[in-house]
Amino acid sequence: MIPKNAAVNFMVAEMGWDPQVWEDPMAFKPERFLEGGEFDLTGSKEIKMMPFGAGRRMCPGYALAMLHLEYFVANLVWNFKWEAAGEVDLTEKPEFTVVMKHPLEVKLSPRVKASSQ
Numbered sequence: 001m002i003p004k005n006a007a008v009n010f011m012v013a014e015m016g017w018d019p020q021v022w023e024d025p026m027a028f029k030p031e032r033f034l035e036g037g038e039f040d041l042t043g044s045k046e047i048k049m050m051p052f053g054a055g056r057r058m059c060p061g062y063a064l065a066m067l068h069l070e071y072f073v074a075n076l077v078w079n080f081k082w083e084a085a086g087e088v089d090l091t092e093k094p095e096f097t098v099v100m101k102h103p104l105e106v107k108l109s110p111r112v113k114a115s116s117q
């Protein structure tokens with residue numbers, strides 16, 4: 001029984017580390033977020049992650065935010081060549097949010113496009 005006026009916290013990060021929720025949770029597998037993958041952002045079928053909250057008060061701007069983020073990342077990949085400048089170490093460090101213990105260093109170079117002028 002949850003007492004009246006109790007504050008209820010969801011352990012959102014733990015959800016992401018739970019092998020009962022995610023297959024091989026610590027593996028870097030971005031393809032799991034492809035359409036048709038094990039990823040459900042709205043939590044309509046089940047709640048496996050909740051970056052935009054869940055339920056009736058879920059972020060109403062999530063579709064706009066996702067469009068913007070996809071557009072932003074797509075442009076970064078389209079306009080720049082990304083190469084690791086050293087060893088890539090995905091070890092985590094908890095701060096206000098979870099950050100990389102050894103920050104990623106990249107070598108960025110612009111993808112030169114043929115000018116139309």
Ligand code: HEM
Pocket residue numbers: 050051052053054055056057058059060061062064065
């Ligand atoms: C990456 C971008 C964003 C993230 C991670 C995010 C995340 C969230 C989260 C976690 C909540 C609380 C949901 C809950 O209480 O269960 C929320 C609420 C809300 N968000 Fe977002 N949001 C984003 C972008 C946006 C955008 C672009 C808009 C508007 C254009 C927006 C408008 C709102 C509003 C109005 C609420 C309050 C909804 C309510 O209380 O009924 N958000 N958002």
